[in-house]
Amino acid sequence: MNFCIKTSYCALVFLFSQCIHANPTMFSDVINPNSNQELSQNDWRNSSLSMDKFIDDLLEKMTLDEKIGQLDLQSGYRGVTGPFVNAAYEQQIRNGNVGAIFNAYGAEFGKRLQTIAVEQTRLGIPIIMGHDVIHGHKTIFPQSIGEAASWDLEAIRLSAKIAAKEASADGIMWTFAPVADIVRDPRWGRVSESVGEDPLLTSAISVARVKGFQGEDISLDDTIMATAKHFVGYGASQAGRDYNSTDISEHSLWSLYLLPFKAMLDAGVTTFMTGFNDLNGTPVTGNRYLLEDVLRDKWGFKGFVVTDYTAVKELVAHGYAKDEKHAAQLAFNGGADMDMVGQTYLKYLKLLIEERKVSEARLNGAVRRILEMKWRLGLFADPYRYHDDKRAAQRILTKENLAAANDMARRSMVLLKNHNQTLPIDTKKINSIALIGPLADNRYDMIGNWAGAGDRGAQPVTVKEGLESILGEDVTTRYAKGATHSYLLSHTGMSSLMDIDVPVSGQTVQDLQTEIDEALKIAKESDVVVMVLGEDQRMSGEASSRTELSLPGNQQVLMEALRSLNKPLILVVMSGRPNDLRWADSNVDAILHAWYPGTMGGQAVADVLLGKYNPAGKLPMTFPRTVGQVPLFYNHKNTGRPIGSANPAHTPAEYTSRYDDSLNSPLYAFGHGLSYTQFEYSPPILSSEKLTPKGELTITVQVTNIGDRKGEEVIQLYTHQKVGSITRPIKELKGFQKLEFAPGETKNVKFTLTPADLAFFRADMTWGTEPGEFDVMVGGASNQVQTLAFTLTD
Numbered sequence: 129m130n131f132c133i134k135t136s137y138c139a140l141v142f143l144f145s146q147c148i149h150a151n152p153t154m155f156s157d158v159i160n161p162n163s164n165q166e167l168s169q170n171d172w173r174n175s176s177l178s179m180d181k182f183i184d185d186l187l188e189k190m191t192l193d194e195k196i197g198q199l200d201l202q203s204g205y206r207g208v209t210g211p212f213v214n215a216a217y218e219q220q221i222r223n224g225n226v227g228a229i230f231n232a233y234g235a236e237f238g239k240r241l242q243t244i245a246v247e248q249t250r251l252g253i254p255i256i257m258g259h260d261v262i263h264g265h266k267t268i269f270p271q272s273i274g275e276a277a278s279w280d281l282e283a284i285r286l287s288a289k290i291a292a293k294e295a296s297a298d299g300i301m302w303t304f305a306p307v308a309d310i311v312r313d314p315r316w317g318r319v320s321e322s323v324g325e326d327p328l329l330t331s332a333i334s335v336a337r338v339k340g341f342q343g344e345d346i347s348l349d350d351t352i353m354a355t356a357k358h359f360v361g362y363g364a365s366q367a368g369r370d371y372n373s374t375d376i377s378e379h380s381l382w383s384l385y386l387l388p389f390k391a392m393l394d395a396g397v398t399t400f401m402t403g404f405n406d407l408n409g410t411p412v413t414g415n416r417y418l419l420e421d422v423l424r425d426k427w428g429f430k431g432f433v434v435t436d437y438t439a440v441k442e443l444v445a446h447g448y449a450k451d452e453k454h455a456a457q458l459a460f461n462g463g464a465d466m467d468m469v470g471q472t473y474l475k476y477l478k479l480l481i482e483e484r485k486v487s488e489a490r491l492n493g494a495v496r497r498i499l500e501m502k503w504r505l506g507l508f509a510d511p512y513r514y515h516d517d518k519r520a521a522q523r524i525l526t527k528e529n530l531a532a533a534n535d536m537a538r539r540s541m542v543l544l545k546n547h548n549q550t551l552p553i554d555t556k557k558i559n560s561i562a563l564i565g566p567l568a569d570n571r572y573d574m575i576g577n578w579a580g581a582g583d584r585g586a587q588p589v590t591v592k593e594g595l596e597s598i599l600g601e602d603v604t605t606r607y608a609k610g611a612t613h614s615y616l617l618s619h620t621g622m623s624s625l626m627d628i629d630v631p632v633s634g635q636t637v638q639d640l641q642t643e644i645d646e647a648l649k650i651a652k653e654s655d656v657v658v659m660v661l662g663e664d665q666r667m668s669g670e671a672s673s674r675t676e677l678s679l680p681g682n683q684q685v686l687m688e689a690l691r692s693l694n695k696p697l698i699l700v701v702m703s704g705r706p707n708d709l710r711w712a713d714s715n716v717d718a719i720l721h722a723w724y725p726g727t728m729g730g731q732a733v734a735d736v737l738l739g740k741y742n743p744a745g746k747l748p749m750t751f752p753r754t755v756g757q758v759p760l761f762y763n764h765k766n767t768g769r770p771i772g773s774a775n776p777a778h779t780p781a782e783y784t785s786r787y788d789d790s791l792n793s794p795l796y797a798f799g800h801g802l803s804y805t806q807f808e809y810s811p812p813i814l815s816s817e818k819l820t821p822k823g824e825l826t827i828t829v830q831v832t833n834i835g836d837r838k839g840e841e842v843i844q845l846y847t848h849q850k851v852g853s854i855t856r857p858i859k860e861l862k863g864f865q866k867l868e869f870a871p872g873e874t875k876n877v878k879f880t881l882t883p884a885d886l887a888f889f890r891a892d893m894t895w896g897t898e899p900g901e902f903d904v905m906v907g908g909a910s911n912q913v914q915t916l917a918f919t920l921t922d
């Protein structure tokens with residue numbers, strides 16, 4: 129996008145100050161629900177035949193059983209010595225019953241399995257090896273929700289690229305990422321795997337990840353196939369309970385949940401994964417409308433669709449299929465090409481074809497798509513291309529990868545509160561720090577959930593180590609665990625209410641008090657108290673939903689005890705979801721959200737606490753005050769009685785849309801995040817009060833770093849259409865720019881809006897604009913904006 133276009137206005141601005149040349153990320157750049165996808169043509173180096181001819185010939189040779197075998201995705205296991213498959217699985221590969229395998233990595237191990245496929249089956253068709261490489265393979269980057277908080281698309285692309293580089297050197301050629309589920313309910317544990325509540329941000333980040341994983345060409349030896357998941361609506365699991373049903377209006381489906389998937393498709397994502405969810409009465413895994421009519425026919429997706437884990441079988445429990453055979457029929461005819469783990473296709477497809485309930489043409493189409501990906505990966509040219517031991521040694525956990533993980537972790541951190549500039553800690557003014565909390569010297573949780581092949585033992589750097597590496601001997605660090613960050617009482621998998629009294633931590637009340645006393649003791653002896661609290665990483669991720677958002681265990685008791693000492697009190701939170709931080713917000717001096725920061729996380733936290741890095745993260749998801757406000761998201765509708773609209777004549781305040789016992793507003797809004805410096809925004813200027821159907825509009829704001837530290841700011845642009853054939857959200861993110869400012873520096877930040885940025889699914893479900901009045905808002909958070917008005921003309 130070009131800046132400083134030739135208007136006299138811009139020329140004036142240019143003379144006035146420096147014009148920014150960073151590319152803003154705009155709505156219309158990442159979201160285009162009308163375009164068609166074409167797979168890029170690759171150079172199939174070692175084959176003299178074209179891909180189509182090669183696959184035509186191969187399909188001719190394949191028996192029905194061999195074809196069905198290609199549709200089967202099996203899982204290896206992970207044991208203490210690493211991943212493995214048992215002899216029965218090896219035999220399945222030998223029998224030609226496996227098209228792909230996952231949870232089975234390692235160059236040597238992969239080579240063994242590939243050798244069976246290539247040398248011991250009739251046709252020697254290589255298998256695809258996949259893994260959940262979600263936020264790193266062995267060098268673990270911050271949990272996805274943390275990466276999202278960086279709003280830094282280039283850093284996120286790089287993180288995915290490094291993950292692909294490591295994974296592809298370790299026998300992996302396919303990842304089950306990006307997760308592009310839009311999320312509005314922090315009780316759902318998988319918000320940690322998501323990138324938050326906004327469709328533009330989710331689309332932009334998911335596209336950056338697809339580009340990072342797949343690069344220009346998936347046949348290169350450092351790229352892997354990506355998977356757009358979980359298609360679609362899974363993030364709307366009712367009540368935030370994992371695997372629960374979803375009920376999404378057609379309008380919300382199209383204007384919210386589908387958008388990131390369309391954006392990934394346009395970016396060339398090679399595979400899609402179906403969600404576990406029942407969507408409006410039809411589970412997605414058997415949803416012909418979504419998988420065939422939308423994904424293939426309307427959008428033109430050319431890759432293959434894999435189901436989620438045993439999701440085909442689960443059609444029976446959903447009450448959609450009468451038995452597993454029926455489930456296989458519905459899922460396969462519904463458009464799901466590859467069956468993950470359930471083996472229903474293996475068992476029933478042949479019979480279903482014989483009974484003419486499934487057509488051979490449908491089978492050939494699915495097999496062709498899978499073979500095409502094998503071709504595009506370069507597996508027919510060289511099936512062992514991902515199985516080179518030497519490459520693993522050179523590419524995994526390198527210094528550069530660890531430095532990138534440290535950089536990304538620093539970028540992911542969000543400074544939620546900083547009363548009286550408590551942070552960064554001024555080490556010249558203190559002699560000692562009390563470092564307290566179950567996550568302060570903890571490697572296990574540091575890398576979060578879905579941490580690829582990441583090590584939870586020796587590898588991760590803890591906060592204690594990070595601080596000590598910087599502080600040297602001038603400042604003493606005293607450490608105490610202080611509390612437990614897991615549930616104190618068993619609550620999951622209860623077979624009877626009796627189970628509720630089982631302490632999960634195995635600690636007695638006396639043990640817990642002893643830990644708090646130790647923490648109080650070292651806190652009393654120290655000048656500053658840093659608490660590193662949060663959730664056990666197992667409390668988010670798959671099958672890890674909560675009904676509370678509070679800090680678990682006895683951490684609240686610990687915080688209150690430490691507050692009573694009246695020392696500067698700093699809270700670092702590590703968790704995979706927005707927590708209820710009401711008490712901390714009122715009682716703690718500074719709060720830094722560090723999510724699960726990854727292998728280098730402790731170093732990154734230390735860099736931020738001690739001011740070696742100035743935090744610039746912004747929340748990708750609203751932090752409610754209380755779980756009772758959930759779902760709470762910034763881009764909501766206004767209602768007929770919005771709070772603040774009280775008019776004693778006909779709508780007294782108590783009859784507006786509000787709670788009796790809480791404010792409506794969040795504790796921390798979407799887009800919120802502080803810095804160690806401060807940014808001042810000038811009144812924004814619009815190039816015109818009218819936008820014509822073919823025209824464009826610029827919004828310019830001067831942003832000045834008024835502090836004395838270098839810092840980055842994410843400048844956010846929102847719009848609101850006042851009237852629509854479908855009511856419009858009160859705010860929608862339309863663009864953002866992350867820019868660095870030297871102390872005292874002013875930049876003119878300019879956004880260009882075109883009608884394409886204002887398009888939406890109208891009442892007739894067509895995508896386009898409606899003329900009318902708009903507010904345009906610019907600022908440093910969704911609740912810190914300045915507003916101007918313009919009209920979109922006919």
Ligand code: NOJ
Nearest residue numbers: 260304357358436437670
């Ligand atoms: C189930 C999860 O829902 C999905 O995200 C993951 O990719 C598969 N299991 C494979 O591990």
